[in-house]
Amino acid sequence: MAKILIDTEICKSCGLCVNVCPLKLLRLSETRNSKGGRSAEQTDAGKCTGCALCAAMCPDSAIQVYKEA
Amino acid sequence: MKAVYERNPLLMGSNKFCPGCGHPLLNKIIADVLAENNWAGDAITALCIGCALNMTPYVDWDLVQCPHGRAAAVATGIKHVQKSKLVFTYQGDGDAAGIGLTETFHAASRGEPFTQIMVNNQIYGMTGGQSSCTTLIGQKTTTSGPSGRDPAHTGYPTKLAEVIAMVDAAGYVARVSIHTPKHIRQAKKAIEKAFRLQMEENKYTFVEVLAMCPTNFHVEPWDAPAYTEEKVLPVFPLGEFKTPEGR
């Protein structure tokens, strides 16, 4: 099982991670961060494989990925 | 839990680039190359004028801010004084291919053992979207006129990687893109190769990076990869144009 951490304050809502997730587990949130942006959020955490494409694509290094060893 | 992808400590928190901008993405790729090869303590960047300036507070290695276009000359001076260090320029297309073409070309011609990284986003970003020498045919900018770049008026996009590949003393010349994870991997490999050839074989190396500028492409950030695929790649083909092994 894998887990991603999204720094919602660093996220700029560009949506590039949403594009690249092969399982379409990411979307832009309805809630706003302190800058007024809709940061990325994960929808179905249990399905995440930890492929880290979202983290690789994120321009702002807002996503970190962890996996069960 | 084991970390698969963690924030690079060479990056300092948030940055001032626009959403979806290629610059912080490329900053991250460079930071990863530096960290993975233990080069960060040797790195000195000659930084251009333009949007790239926002890199100054964002990355945690030595930087020298250069006058517009002159990064290749400044890097020449740095490398001659710090011969064992990893010296690379970080420039936009306006900087390296426009105002600074002379400095770029002659640094390559002399075979100065540093790396030039040119971020090609086909636009002048910091001043708000004016035409660059790399602007695509038909691309609308704030100075192109309403129908976009017209070759009858301003000619064709400058393809600097192809030009530098013709220079005898250039050791490695590549054009890469960073609009998908696959391209990011290739870009990282090219930059690592360029740095390694500088450090181990004293070669002049040049990497042109196609970067997204959703703000001035006038597309949503999430549509910028498709824009790159459809409009930019046909004009600026990717690949290694010169390697030590031969063309």
Add this chain to the structure above:
Amino acid sequence: MAKRELMSGNVAMAESAIRAGCNFFASYPITPQTTLLEYMSTRMFEVGREFIQAESEIGAINMVMGAAAAGGRAFTATAGMAVSLMMETLSYLCAAKLPSVVVNIQRTGAGAGGITSSQTDFHYATKSMGHGGLHAYVLSPGDVQEAADLVYDAFAFAEKYQCLVYILTDAMVAQVMEPVELKPMLENLPVREGSAQGSALGGTKRINTINRTDLRSLEGYRSFEAMYDTWQREEVRYEEYRMEDAEIVLVATGMSARIARGAIDTLRAEGVKAGMFRPITLYPFPTQQIRGFAQRGIKAVLDAEVAVPAQMIDDVDHALQGSLPLYKIDCTWNTVFTTEDIEKKLREVAQEV
């Protein structure tokens, strides 16, 4: 006593730079600087230092900037219109407080101008180093020995104040051959702290005009102002020649002072109490010293320079503040005044006061 050698101003300045610890030189050929570049092209390799013939003066000065930012003792030499090509980066060097030394061997006049010796870059060198209104420490040598000494001292001065030192000379000083006693070769100079040498993660050096000198604040600019005030108080240099009881004082620098020196002797022989005041620092200009002329019994001042319209006369006028009558003798191009011309002018001034 050290050996005295016969050498041109260009070669003396080049060798002095090397002896003062210059380890990076980049330049581009231009008359009348070329023999300096040629000398460096072989000598720098002999002593294991870095030499580059750049693709342009823009390239050369930016290489100097890179070398200075990375901790090098950087030097370039050029002339006339080519200084214009360097101006943007000269502003950066001042603003980023990057120690460096630049020699300008003046050519005549505007545009392409000519290659004859002149003093037409006075304002250009002293009023603002490129855009932004900052200054270099500007020195004017009077002969080959002084050219050698000023270049030698320039490197230490640049380190002391983290500034640009600008030697404003002319073809007469640069190309004449005179006996020179050179200062010793400095070895094992310390590495400058704060330079970009690879120091990531915590020790990172960001060399620019924002972080380095806080040039986005009033305080940043005030700190430059304070440095220039210090120069004005402590670093002004000049020569007084036969000034003890002088009533008529000629103010001249460089080639003009060389031509005028004999005229002072002639007028003294004729019984006229003439003397010469030669500014060596052009920025800071010896304003207070000239302002004190009236209190010393001086009755008139003659400004002599190879520039039309005359330029230094503005600074002399500003210093005098109308306290004494100010005359001028000026010339340019192929009509450089002779010692006799200056004698004649001094006699005229003597008759009027």
